Amino acid sequence: MTQLLNADEVSRALKRLAHELLEANHGADDLVLVGIQTRGVPLARRLAALIEEIEGTEVPAGAIDVTLYRDDLTRRGPLPLGETRVPVSVDGRTVVLVDDVLYTGRTIRAAMEAVLELGRPARIRLVALVDRGHRELPIRADHVGKNLPTSVDDRIRVHLEEVDGRDEVVAE
Amino acid sequence: MKPLSNLISIEDLDAEQVVGILDTAEQLLPIADRRRNSVPTLRGKVVCNLFLEDSTRTRISFDLAAKRMSAEVINFSGKGSSVSKGESFKDTALTLDAMGVDCVVVRSGSSGAPLQVSRYLEVPILNAGDGWHQHPTQALLDVFTMRRHLGDLAGRHVVVCGDVLHSRVARSEVQALRLLGARVTLVAPPTLLPPAPESWGAEVSGDLDAVLPDADVVYLLRVQRERMHRAFFPSSREYARFWGLDVDRLARLPDHAIVMHPGPMNRGVEITADVADSDRSVIIEQVTNGIAIRMACLYLLLSGDTEGAEVTP
DSSP, X not given: OEEEEOHHHHHHHHHHHHHHHHHXXXXXXXXXXXXXXXXXXXXXXXXXXXXXXXXXXXXXXXXXXXXXXXXXXXHHOOOOOOOOBOSSOOTTSEEXXXXXXXXXXXXXXXXXXXXXXXXXXXXXXXXXXXXXXXXXXSOOOSEEEEEOOOOTTOOEEXXXXXXXXXXXXXXX | OOOOSOXXXXXXXXXXXXXXXXXXXXHHHHHHTTSSOOOOTTTTOEEEEEESSOOHHHXXXXXXXXXXXXXXXEEEESTTSTTTTTOOXXXXXXXXXXXXXXXXXXXXXXXXXXXXXXXXXXXXXXXXXXXXXXXXXXXXXXXXXXXXXXXXXXXXXXXXXXXXXXXHHHHHHHHHXXXXXXXXXXXXXXXXXXXXXXXXXXXXXXXXXXXXXXXXXXXXXXXXXXXXXXXXXSOHHHHHHHHOBOHHHHTTSOTTOEEEOOSOOOBXXXXXXXXXXXXXXXXXXXXXXXXXXXHHHHHHHHSOOSSSOOOOO
């Protein structure tokens, strides 16, 4: 197991992402952060807290579980379902999807379908803590914490304080 | 959680599987009650409702559950089908297999019919009620409803009152409640108790008034006239007096206790109209929860047909 990012680097990446989001969106108005289950959810909450620190504006943060929209359930068998809960209507807002690792892009495709079922956002943006490449769909992130060139055989894991008791990104 | 291959009896499940089904249903409830749109999860799957005994409510519930998850549904009922023309059960099952269905939901007046179908077919079989034997999705939706109101059911006390003898619901219900650690008391006229009711792991009482102050749930069973081929009690009025829930008995319950019934109700027999319509009654919720539970069962039975596939983020 190799550590690719330590706790400080994760924290710095998130701060930069919060600033980038605010810059690209010209402020925090109409933003709603939606974390993809499971580790995207605490990441979205942290970004919302950072944005509030910087701008003084409270940004709603929610969670989305994409399992029911996956295209590979038949191959993978029934996966446990997580909660989908977005505290505000997405209609007319900028929905920022937040994920820990961007890889094939299939999770993001499913997440876009799930968000569009909730309403009609003005636009959907994507933030990933780590982009490890190897896309299978024409999807890219608007904001990336760290680009990590990997081989298909690598297993990249993001560990977060809220779930795993510590912040780091590792290759297994 | 151990994967499910069929759902024929609560006896086949362990506590972890029951909790897994309830947790899955919890996440599917917003889709079942239409706060969220339907999902594409079971697109391309064909679910066959094989209903050899009439049951409009259960069939519609399974039908909706499959459709909320984008499965296709075909209905095969006893009446007017090849079954009434004398086709054997085995041939019916083999025909469905040849037609390429992905799951069969079986309802039958004969105990053991779903198990029999599962021997002929490779696809998952879901029991929607068979004879006096089992009605697993009813039991699951009931414990789901109880858990939503009371939290963890361990140590909770459920009073099941009425025609226990003819009730597949009671049998499944007690098993599911015991798996979750609840205490169950069966209350019934002696003529409507099964032989050796203690073997169910439940307590037995003949006095409804005595057990009510200590109950978290009162579950009333339907008086099933269609299954009674002789007189088990003198009259509906007498039944109501001794075994029916009216407002006076409702007042004996603790404030948090809820009233349940599997439906359809005989108002004025096992439950009075004012109790059925009171705020303690969760009977209407049971209907919506039934769709969520059936969605959960279909999801767990129908997604994934290869084991050990690699998980990618």
